Amino acid sequence: MNRKGNPAPERRIETARGTLVLDVVVPVLNEEHTVAACVRRLHRHLVDTFPYPFRITIADNGSTDSTRAIATALESEFPGTVRLERLEEKGRGRALKYVWSRSEAMILAYMDVDLSTDLDALWPLLAPLMSGHSDLSIGTRLHRSSRVVRGTTREFVSRCYNAGLSVAIGAGFTDAQCGFKAIRADVAAELLPLCEDNSWFFDTELLVLAERSGLRIHEVPVDWYDDPDSRVDVVGTALDDIKGVLRVRRALRRGDLPVDDIRARLGRTMPSAQTGGQVIRFAVVGAFTTVLHLGGFALLGVLDILPAQSANLVALLLATVINTSLNRSWTFNVVSRRGAVWHQLQGLVILGITWVLTAGALAVLASVWPGAPTLVQTVTVGVGTILATVAKFAVMRRWRSVDVNGNGNGNGNANGEGGVRFESPDEEFEAPVAAPQQPGRGGPEDGRDREGAQADWSVRSSAVR
Numbered sequence: 001m002n003r004k005g006n007p008a009p010e011r012r013i014e015t016a017r018g019t020l021v022l023d024v025v026v027p028v029l030n031e032e033h034t035v036a037a038c039v040r041r042l043h044r045h046l047v048d049t050f051p052y053p054f055r056i057t058i059a060d061n062g063s064t065d066s067t068r069a070i071a072t073a074l075e076s077e078f079p080g081t082v083r084l085e086r087l088e089e090k091g092r093g094r095a096l097k098y099v100w101s102r103s104e105a106m107i108l109a110y111m112d113v114d115l116s117t118d119l120d121a122l123w124p125l126l127a128p129l130m131s132g133h134s135d136l137s138i139g140t141r142l143h144r145s146s147r148v149v150r151g152t153t154r155e156f157v158s159r160c161y162n163a164g165l166s167v168a169i170g171a172g173f174t175d176a177q178c179g180f181k182a183i184r185a186d187v188a189a190e191l192l193p194l195c196e197d198n199s200w201f202f203d204t205e206l207l208v209l210a211e212r213s214g215l216r217i218h219e220v221p222v223d224w225y226d227d228p229d230s231r232v233d234v235v236g237t238a239l240d241d242i243k244g245v246l247r248v249r250r251a252l253r254r255g256d257l258p259v260d261d262i263r264a265r266l267g268r269t270m271p272s273a274q275t276g277g278q279v280i281r282f283a284v285v286g287a288f289t290t291v292l293h294l295g296g297f298a299l300l301g302v303l304d305i306l307p308a309q310s311a312n313l314v315a316l317l318l319a320t321v322i323n324t325s326l327n328r329s330w331t332f333n334v335v336s337r338r339g340a341v342w343h344q345l346q347g348l349v350i351l352g353i354t355w356v357l358t359a360g361a362l363a364v365l366a367s368v369w370p371g372a373p374t375l376v377q378t379v380t381v382g383v384g385t386i387l388a389t390v391a392k393f394a395v396m397r398r399w400r401s402v403d404v405n406g407n408g409n410g411n412g413n414a415n416g417e418g419g420v421r422f423e424s425p426d427e428e429f430e431a432p433v434a435a436p437q438q439p440g441r442g443g444p445e446d447g448r449d450r451e452g453a454q455a456d457w458s459v460r461s462s463a464v465r
Contacts, residue, residue, distance in 0.1 A: 025100065030063045030064060030067060085099050107184060112179035129183070136210050139224075142174045169248065190266060192206075205244060214262075278331055332396055339399070353388055358380075
């Protein structure tokens with residue numbers, strides 16, 4: 001190990017001919033002043049710390065300055081390990097989809113050209129993918145152990161955006177937009193065709209699809225230093241991201257994205273429950289339907305259509321049905337129509353339980369304290385309502401597990417084993433590179449192994465040249 005904890009470069013691992021382990025993509029757009037220094041620094045770091053075959057791909061998507069000429073010179077300077085890909089259209093997402101979908105590497109990564117993320121985080125980013133522990137790996141600037149230097153505005157916008165993802169779409173990852181990510185090639189082959197965005201929202205879309213497909217996302221706290229020369233339009237990007245969130249959410253609700261099929265083949269985890277986000281959404285829905293209940297009751301009273309008790313019952317029933325529907329689709333992200341009627345019946349039963357609890361509590365209070373003040377009665381009703389609300393949240397939260405697994409047991413894990421076989425002059429050993437499998441669903445018994453992830457890599461150690 002070197003002084004910073006990365007593997008020492010004394011020995012370089014050579015794979016079988018034609019095997020590329022890592023392809024790091026650096027998207028660039030008019031970066032003539034930074035691209036050369038970035039690539040040289042990254043190349044030196046990989047030579048010093050990464051003992052497997054690698055390549056750095058400069059993805060130039062629409063540069064009008066001398067970036068392409070500089071990148072071409074870097075190709076000649078580092079033959080075989082630096083490559084230039086030219087795209088005429090702009091967009092980070094477009095560049096990554098183009099390069100990743102054509103790369104023969106087993107691990108695909110990318111990082112911003114400014115190298116804002118400390119490269120010492122690269123091995124922690126790649127190791128979970130090479131061992132088979134995870135399917136995607138991302139850097140996070142929002143972990144408590146991350147060290148971040150950036151302006152207040154960017155920090156605020158970043159935290160608001162990621163908190164909004166948790167509330168709006170149930171995202172479990174903490175930092176969607178950090179320009180420091182890696183993915184297994186077999187996973188990328190499944191997800192990239194589903195990603196529509198070609199710009200900054202691409203990262204978020206990829207992570208949401210991976211999470212909904214039951215794939216494991218590993219997060220690495222990073223040291224990150226803001227680039228003062230950044231030309232990202234924060235406001236415009238944020239608006240585009242909001243539109244992207246709404247689009248992905250609609251597609252998930254309609255069942256347009258085959259995340260269930262991917263989960264059946266590759267998934268190993270339950271989609272994140274994100275209790276905090278669920279509680280917030282549950283509270284918002286509760287507040288909205290309470291206003292709807294009171295407004296409906298008042299409207300029926302003004303129109304003098306029904307007596308007060310009947311108007312209250314009708315308004316309450318309507319609010320309960322809407323409450324159940326919103327909690328089902330938004331709070332707990334249940335996208336399947338299976339069980340919708342049963343869920344509505346459960347909501348009505350919970351309504352009945354609420355009434356029994358509050359009425360029973362008032363009856364007990366009346367027997368113990370006849371003529372109790374209104375404040376005491378209100379508190380008593382409130383306690384009964386809170387108990388019923390907690391029970392309602394617990395019941396509804398279980399719907400998500402049933403929707404994901406079809407059996408309600410909440411177990412979404414899958415186990416599988418693959419391996420990277422290392423041969424040295426002294427010994428042979430096998431390191432696990434797991435191919436996530438579910439018994440009877442994508443495992444060896446039905447002939448649908450994860451292509452590439454199950455295959456052994458035959459490699460041998462040799463001295464660094």
